[in-house]
Amino acid sequence: MADQPLVRCERISKHFGEGETRVDALRDVSLDVFPRQLVALLGPSGSGKTTLLNIIGCILDASSGSMAFDGETVLSEGRWLKTNLRQLRLHNIGFIFQFHNLIPFLDATDNVALVLQLSGEEAGAARARAVELLDYLEVGHRRNAMPANLSGGEAQRVAIARALANRPRIILADEPTAALDSKRAGIVMDLLRKVAIEQDAAVIVVTHDEKIFDRFDRKFVLRDGRLETGDADPAKLDASAGVATVGGGAGGL
Ligand SMILES: Nc1ncnc2c1ncn2[C@@H]1O[C@H](COP(=O)(O)OP(=O)(O)OP(=O)(O)O)[C@@H](O)[C@H]1O
Ligand SMILES: [Mg+2]
DSSP states (O other): OOOOEEEEEEEEEEESSSHHHHHHHEEEEEEOOOTOOOOOOOTTTTHHHHHHHHHHSSOOOSSSSEEETTEEEEOOOEEEEEEHHHHHHHHHEEEOSSSOOOOOTTTTHHHHHHHHHHOOOOOHHHHHHHHHHHHTTTTGGGTTGGGGGHHHHHHHHHHHHHHTTTSSSSSEESSSEEEETTHHHHHHHHHHHHHHHHHHHHHHEEOOOOGGGGGGGGGEEETTTTTOSSOEEEEEEGGGGGGEEESSSSSSO
């Protein structure tokens, strides 16, 4: 591929605690994700998926390893090179969390418009774009609702609109479709595909959701903190456990 990776992780390790309580959540994980790619991160519960997403999202420190965005090193030997991680996140990364994390005292529109205003957009334009995104995700009719009054699926769609509002080039999603029926899961995947193409973005999705397995360009499997070599072969996915086995050794990393 001619492009350079938009996200390059090199030998990232992360442990929590020390001594007897030490948990090695990630062990030497190396991963390249290219622009316009939709990548799935699979693996059993506790295998390190959320930990990896949080490090790529610059909201969790690594114990060791390096990371670059679009050729620019942001993490080297386990240390952040950028002092302003908040700005880095705001401008580059859209995060859809496992739980929606909406701000409880702002309505749906303002939850989405807020990130635009934080990056300097005027309030009216920010709200207009927010409503446009909410409409696209079929939750526009709930634009004045407070998060506590939204259903789980509605809140998740507002959170997705918020993650996409700033047109980030790196989109990270932790189980984005788990609360959605298959039609709405399809709308979300269509939107992520559209964003990947239009914004030249990379999309990394942690998922157990069989409904969307065939929507990804590449699938990677974490097991016990290690990324298994090569792309997962969808034909060998053990769907009942939400766990994948890896097809032939070639390709991948
Ligand atoms: N803050 C923390 N402190 C201590 N241990 C942690 C912490 N966060 C995660 N872990 C441990 O690290 C390992 C990986 O956790 P992680 O949340 O990344 O798993 P996951 O693959 O996302 O699992 P799930 O599918 O259940 O969401 C687990 O053993 C978990 O208990
Ligand atoms: Mg998780």
